[in-house]
Amino acid sequence: MLKKLLKKPFLAPIAALSMLTLSAPSFANIYIGAGAYKSETEGVPSNDDEEATAVFLGYNFVDSNVFMFSVEGGYYDLGSFSGSANGDDYESEAEAYTLAGVAYLPIGPFIELYGKVGMAMVEGETVINGEKYSDDGEEAFGGVGMSIDILDTVDIYAEYLVFDNEIESEMAGVGVRLAF
Known part of the structure; x- marks a missing residue:
């Protein structure tokens, strides 16, 4: 019966498209996000927390x-102080490009x-009394969080x-994550 249906000229493209769709990776598992953070730097003496984004x-x-379980790539502004x-006199600023594994445990x-655990390529610069120091390198990073699911996406x-x-x-920080 399938062979008979595929001989119909209008059904062959529909069947081919259906097979392609079933074999292609699902985009429904992709998500994007953005957040606003307070950043604190322990190596730089400062009483102020810096606002940062990700x-x-x-x-x-x-x-x-x-x-x-998901894999996530990101950009984090680590702040400037x-x-x-x-x-x-000092000035310091840093940013990080990250790749991390994220394990979720639903509790309701x-x-x-x-x-979240991964590696970060950190690009930073500190200026002390006019002399520049580079803080670039690959470093580990990690963290914990909680999310509230609204409308499943x-x-x-x-x-x-x-x-x-x-x-x-x-x-x-806090932010929003959108699933597709």
């Missing part, structure tokens, strides 16, 4: 009611806890991240 793109490989301490129909999240760079950057 954007990321991820792909969800495992999505079940018990466990979820300036001031003076011990007679020295709308709430998920997650952990929109998540509101809050997370805390630590970047193991020369200036020990820590970030806490």
Whole structure:
């Protein structure tokens, strides 16, 4: 019967498109997100927390009611700080490009806890009394968070991240994640 249906000229393209769609990877597992953070730098003496931003793109490989796992690439502005301490004037700024694994644990129909661990390519610069120091390098980073699922495609999240760079950057923030 299938052979008979495929001989119809209008059904052959529909069947081919259906087979292609079934064999192609699903875009429904892709998500993007952005957030606003407060960044603190332990290696730089400052009493102020700096506002910072982040954007990321991820792909969800495992999505079940018990466990979820995704891989995520992102950009994090780690903030810029300036001031003076011990007679020295300083300025410091850093940013990171990241690749991380994210493991989610649903704890109800709308709430998920997650952990994020990965590597960050950190680009930073510190100027002390006019002398520049580069803080570039690949470093580990990680964090924990919680998200609230709204309409199955929109998540509101809050997370805390630590970047193991020369200036020990820590970030806490909130944001939105959109699934496609």
